[in-house]
Amino acid sequence: MxxxxxxxxxxxxxxxxxxxxxxxxxxxxxxxxxxxxxxxxxxxxxxxxxxAKDDLVNALFLQYEQALQPILDAADAVTNVEDAWFFLHSLFEANWQYRFVFRNLNELLSRNRHLEARVREWMDALGRSMNALLSTMQSHRALLAPPLGWDTVGTSMVVVQVYWLSYEYVRDPRKALEEDNAQNAALRSAAHVLSLLAPYATSGQQAHLRHLIDAYGVRQAEAQANAAA
CATH class of the missing domain: 1.10.10.60 (Homeodomain-like)
Known part of the structure; x- marks a missing residue:
């Protein structure tokens, strides 16, 4: 039975x-x-x-943190551009599952003090993860060290990750965050963050980096935007 x-x-x-x-x-x-x-x-x-509804939001954000933590813990295992692509795509897939947070983040923080503290800790953890990724890639000769260190690059990566879905929503409020757009949104966001590594990629990694960025539409989208300007 x-x-x-x-x-x-x-x-x-x-x-x-x-x-x-x-x-x-x-x-x-x-x-x-x-x-x-x-x-x-x-x-x-x-x-x-x-x-209260804030209790729901806080519980959901805790679920998101728990889903994200194993991904962040793997940052120091990223040794090359291919690893970085998979890592970033995994991050954005987790973000997509809890996309309401990123759509309304500033508003949520303005009235939820508990969430405010949790988000600050989460962003710090995300920043540490990005710096670990960058340092590990440098130690494996996939990236060249920037003149001012990795902090600024890591912060830029965090900013794009945190606000990318908000950007998608502003561009197309009616469709951007619908389930059918999940894969494309994750691909675009990962490719844009990956493009921040382009100035530092070593010669052996440049070709594959360009291939990944081209494959997911970043350069085509930029060309279309420039043509329309």
């Missing part, structure tokens, strides 16, 4: 429904009543598990 799966706990179901709605409509556009209605439960049941 087949063993029946245990039903998911209500709290986890609430988080799953909240994440789907936040990603689709943006966190400010989704009320707790809408989440309860989507699930077919009473608002009181939802309130029992999550007394």
């Amino acid at each position: 087949a063993t029946r799966k245990a039903p998911r706990r209500t709290a986890q179901r609430i988080l799953e429904s909240s994440l789907a709605l936040f990603n689709r409509f943006g966190e400010p556009g989704v009320s707790t009543n809408a989440i309860a209605a989507d699930m077919g439960i009473s608002p009181g049941n939802l309130y029992y598990h999550f007394p």
Whole structure:
């Protein structure tokens, strides 16, 4: 006789429904009543598990951090351009799963002090991960050391990662963050961050770096933008 799966706990179901709605409509556009209605439960049941919408946001951000940590931990294993591409693409896939955070980040931080502290720690961890990646690639002779060190380059990589999905949304508010665009958004964002390494790539890595950037449309998109200007 087949063993029946245990039903998911209500709290986890609430988080799953909240994440789907936040990603689709943006966190400010989704009320707790809408989440309860989507699930077919009473608002009181939802309130029992999550007394405020900020509690939902904080719980979802914790899930995001937990999903991201194994990726960040692998930064010092990145030794070449191909490794960097896979690493960055993995990061952006995780970001996409919790894209509501990046769509409304400034607004969320303006009214959620707990999230403000968590995001600051997360960005510090992201910065350390980028610096570890850059230093490891340099030690394996995939990158040349910049005159002023890696801090500025690492910070630029963090900025693009944190605000890329917001940029995508501004360019196409109706479609950019829909599920059908997930793969293209991840590819574009990873390629743009990878392009920040171009000035420092050693001769043995330059050709493959250019191939990856060209393959995912960065240079074509820039050419189209310049032609339209």
